[in-house]
Amino acid sequence: IEENGMSDMVGGVWFAGRSFLGLSKLLLGTDDYDEILELASKGKRNSVDTEVKDVIANDPNSPYGQFPPNLPIFSFGKVIDTDKKLSDLSREDLANSLVFSFAYNAFSQLALVAQTSKVSKLYMGGNFFRHELIRSEIVKTMRLFTGDAIAVNFVKTGHTGAIGAMISKPEDELKYLAFMQQAEQQPTQGASS
Template identity: 30%
Template sequence: MEGDGIQVERRDEIAALNSSADEVSHLALDIGGTLIKMVYFSSDSDWPVDDEGKRSSKEKGSKNCNFVNGRLHFMKFETRKINDCLQFISSKQLHHYGGWHTEAPVDCKNIIKATGGGAFKFADLFKEKLEISLDKVEEMDSLVAGANFLLKAVDREAFTYMDGEKEYLQIDHNDLYPYLLVNIGSGVSMIKVDGDGVYERVSGTSIGGGTFWGLGKLLTKCKSFDELLELSHQGNNRVIDMLVGDIYGGMDYSKIGLSSTAIASSFGKAISENKEIEDYRPEDVARSLLRMISNNIGQISYLNALRFGLKRIFFGGFFIRGHAYTMDTIAVAVNFWSKGEAKAMFLRHEGFLGVMGAFMSYPNNGLDHLMSKQLVEQLPKSACCPKHEARSPLLGDLTENGSIECSVQLCL
């Protein structure tokens, strides 16, 4: 369900977490200019705990198999409503360590990992309101670490989208690098990734999600990004955009490979029509705006991939939000400019790359540490870890309430 500008879990999940706050651990934040992204882990109290405080299997003969079992929760808040985020953290006592690492030093119990510009901007606010110290993690480091982890650890994380068809990709871990990571937040960063912790920000553009929301708010009076995105779904950009066919009497410009339906000028028809903004449907304005920004990002991304001979372009960031029209527009732009040689690839957990990287940066306790030991999908509670193979820890897509259930099992 959704509250006032805040996404929360179902009521039964809230009750369960509130009744066992000491089982919640590993809170991390990515505080951006538009959105705050949050990841935290809650362990499953159904698993027995041995004398040393480790969760262990119920199965006889499995003393060597200890588990950390639970859920990874993904949340988001509007940055302008940061007090909602603070209230949520306080209500669940998320800033107090618990779960499997209760041995954390006392002086570390109110220190949480945070990335993004807001980790600096709002550091004093977190200290004042919650007595939390933000341990700042470098933003680009976090983005790359989060993307690399998700691409390696999560089955069916990456997919292509064209003409309404989604195709999941099998990522070869030995042939992942190099690739171009395009993170579309308020602005856009384009990062050439050559390995774990090896990257270079090669380009970017100020025309991103903040542009879409900012112009959309001014032009349509929408109150939120999601409202604007939904509005665009109902619109027709051809009412406002000038097409090649509008210039050439409905004909293609085949000599240079432009179809009659290609956009010659975004918002171009507004020049020749004697109309005010009130004369246009907000739906059409939103659609044209989304098309303009998505096309631009797709084109610039491909041109940067071309600079470095990169065939893989992964798009992340909360601008996309799994929106079909956005993905299709970006994919068409990449396909057009590359003449079909490159494909746009999208990520299921697109908006949580940075916060996942921050989450993994907890020394000897983060998800990266768990992966180095043994991380497997959820097993029946009577079974132990079968073989030493890492499988996807994240099960399913984000739910409407903003959380995702996963199993994180540590097999020693």
């Protein structure tokens, strides 16, 4: 939002809400948001995710060594590195890994948009961000990678889209539709004919 009140949609998180619930249903057997976050709050992702310390143990000169040892760098990476199967992992640990994966994905996309658009304040809304665990993961990761360069604010309402629709002007809708049409016309990498 500019000082003159004009606003533009500069991006969004496409891999969030329903994707999170869908993967949770496949991996955890539930798509209940509150249950997933309750499980995640009891879990530890270090039995599922590859962390910096795991990479450094195999390669002390890895460029990942500049990051905190407990930082997950490959979600679900230990599944590849070990003989673990889904049945070997606790629902709590899987849920914790999922939450971090989605929170980190949100951070990555939003930080990139903020930096390329020269935006210093991000406002996130919607039900996906309503739980403190997700918000704290995003803020912690944002501070690690961007310091205080980008301020993160959460709009605590599940009706953020409705509010945006209510205050937008008809030309805003046309900009959004043009943005979506342009996104649909982008060639898919790796697609075969």
